[in-house]
Amino acid sequence: MAARLLWASRVASHLRISVSQRGFSSVVLKDLKYADSHEWVKIEGNKAIFGITDHAQDHLGDVVYVELPDVGRSVSQGESFGAVESVKATSDINSPVSGTVVEVNEELTESPGLVNSSPYEEGWIIKVELSDAGEAQKLMDSEKYSKFCEEEDAKH
Amino acid sequence: MRGGSLWQLGQSITRRLAQSDKKAVSRRYFASDADLKKTALYDFHVAHGGKMVPFAGWSMPIQYKDSIIDSTVNCRVNGSLFDVAHMCGLSLKGKDCVPFLETLVVADVAGLAPGTGSLTVFTNEKGGAIDDSVITKVTDEHIYLVVNAGCRDKDLAHIEEHMKAFKSKGGDVSWHIHDERSLLALQGPLAAPVLQHLTKEDLSKLYFGQFQILDINGSTCFLTRTGYTGEDGFEISVPSENAVDLAKAILEKSEGKVRLTGLGARDSLRLEAGLCLYGNDMEQHISPVEAGLTWAIGKRRRAEGGFLGADVILKQLQDGPTIRRVGFFSSGPPARSHSEVHDESGNKIGEITSGGFSPNLKKNIAMGYVKSGQHKTGTKVKILVRGKPYEGNITKMPFVATKYYKPS
Known part of the structure; x- marks a missing residue:
């Protein structure tokens, strides 16, 4: 945990982003888009790469298995395409955008813990070719998502 | 064996990550949060970074600052201190308390030496398990037992109903529910050396399953050498007003090696030890024979029966489950x-x-x-x-x- 927090604050200061100071602080990156089911997405041309957010991995705890989809499979916005298993629970991963899977992060098969240690970089989950570039507009920006997490935490 | 369903708990925590369930889950938390009971250590948990979650009607720490993996490993390498005060301690007293308890459980209670105990199962008429429980014969006229938090209401109602009938036939038995006490579990290789610092009694003479009433850290405690991790260790019933001091003393004497450990690691530990969680691995329709607890059915009880559902259970013993x-x-x-x-x-x-x-x-x-x-x-x-x-x-x-x- 200490290492993770260090990582978080280092990334945070480097990228000039806000780190929530309530309880377990979560990192939210500026240039990404966020789904309300706690996936992040980075759009690069007609491709999108995504994973689960720092907030999500923090709530899940140690990730021990990531169920990845097959390359070539289509995914739709808001629908589950895989799952993340932590020591305490299972959580579906929903696709923040629609498209066709072009790459999956095979590293996660051997090292599922990358989702915890590096949720926005080495812990990415899949890359898709977008079928509807407009869909990303429905997602939250970093500011909205930070607020969303704070509100959700405050409820519990 | 120890109540509530951690799996459901994990599910409910994580499920709130999914939008579809969010409203329903929020409502449930709103409805229950205010009603949750707090143990004497609640503020202590919060001060130590405990992530508090609803569990069997209580607000309990699922983990602290350590990850569940680190916490689970640390218990087996060093040691863990758990607050298990949500569980219900109960004393049955009276000269007929042993025959009374034997009508409800599969253990050979009469055959237990004073100061020793055993895991047992409360059965129903169909031979299924109402709960599992660690029972101790303090003396021939005093039984101390601990039942699951999640089963408290149903267990107490069950015991009370049968106690009334038993007493109406002239049996001498009464109970006391130990709500004035708090239960802590100290587990792992450092459990005994650390606890030894806090008592004058020689713990090397107290073996697995044995019980003693003694002074620990200045207050009168019920000490059972037992646990739910597979490690050596103790369950300590301490007067609630002394619970925080005892927890502090244990952590201090271990020089930080024994760590506060939450329900998340407790579940991993009991699973690694092959121990049942009531509500998951044992339920109303599962008999102790099916659950692999035939060893807990006393030899005399197998011959004589005399507990609820004995006909079903004795037949299973004969034919196999x-x-x-x-x-x-x-x-x-x-x-x-x-x-x-x-x-x-x-x-x-x-x-x-x-x-x-x-x-x-x-x-x-x-x-x-x-x-x-x-x-x-x-x-x-x-x-x-x-x-x-x-x-x-x-x-x-x-x-x-x-x-x-x-x-x-």
């Missing part, structure tokens, strides 16, 4: 409760009741029930997780060797 609790190793995602177990040809032979990733073995472990005949160690099975079959095989339990302190 139709299903049996077994352990599994599996590949792929960890198996969870309700995962189906299939034979190699794809026929359903059973179901997982608890499962997860073992932090100490670094692989998936699970327990569940399969049809008799297909329960042998080494049997290859397929375990279905989200509809996909994964390789598994039946294995002996405990998964991690137990280290109970027994006379050599």
Whole structure:
């Protein structure tokens, strides 16, 4: 945990982003888009790469298995395409955008813990070719998502 | 064995990550949060970074600052201190308390030496388990037992109903519910050396399953050498007003090696030790024979019966049960409760009741029930997780060797 927090604050200061100071602080990156089911997405041309957010991995705890989809499979916005298993629970991963899977992060098969240690970089989950570039507009920006997490935490 | 369903708890925490369930889950939390009971250590947990979650009507720490994996491993390397004050301690007193208890449980209570105890099962008329419980014979006229938090209301109602009938026939028994006390569990290799600093009694003479009333850290405690992790250790019933001081003293004497440990690691530890969680691995319709607890049915009780559901249980002992609790190793995602177990040809032979990733073995472990005949160690099975079959095989339990302190 200490290492993770260090990582978080280092990334945070480097990228000039806000780190929530309530309880377990979560990192939210500026240039990404966020789904309300706690996936992040980075759009690069007609491709999108995504994973689960720092907030999500923090709530899940140690990730021990990531169920990845097959390359070539289509995914739709808001629908589950895989799952993340932590020591305490299972959580579906929903696709923040629609498209066709072009790459999956095979590293996660051997090292599922990358989702915890590096949720926005080495812990990415899949890359898709977008079928509807407009869909990303429905997602939250970093500011909205930070607020969303704070509100959700405050409820519990 | 120790109440509530951690799996459901984990589910509810994580499920709030999914938008579809968010409203329903929020409502449930709103409705119950204010009603949750707090143990004497609640503020202590919060001050130590405990993530508090609803569990069996209580607000309990699921973990502290350490990850569940680190916490689970630390228990076996050093030690863990758990607040288990949500569990219900109970004393039965009176000269007939032993024969009375024997009408409700499968243990040979009369045969226990004073100061010793055992795991037992409260049965219903059909031979199913109402709860499991660690019982101790303090004296011939005093039994001390601890029942699951999640089963408290139903257990107390059950005991009370039978106690009334027993007393109306002239039996001498009464009870006292120890709501004035708090239960702490100290587990792991440092449990005994650390606790020894806090008492003048010689703990090397107190073996697994034994009980003593003694002074610990300046207050009168009920001490049982038992636990729910497979490690050597103790459960300490301490007057609630002294609970925080005792917790502080234990952590201090261990020089930080014994750490506060939450329900998350407690579940991993008990699973590694092959111990049942009531509500998952044992339920109303499961008999102690099916659950692999035949050893807990006293020899005399097998001959005489005299407990609820004895006819069903004695018949199962004779003919063998139709299903049996077994352990599994599996590949792929960890198996969870309700995962189906299939034979190699794809026929359903059973179901997982608890499962997860073992932090100490670094692989998936699970327990569940399969049809008799297909329960042998080494049997290859397929375990279905989200509809996909994964390789598994039946294995002996405990998964991690137990280290109970027994006379050599």
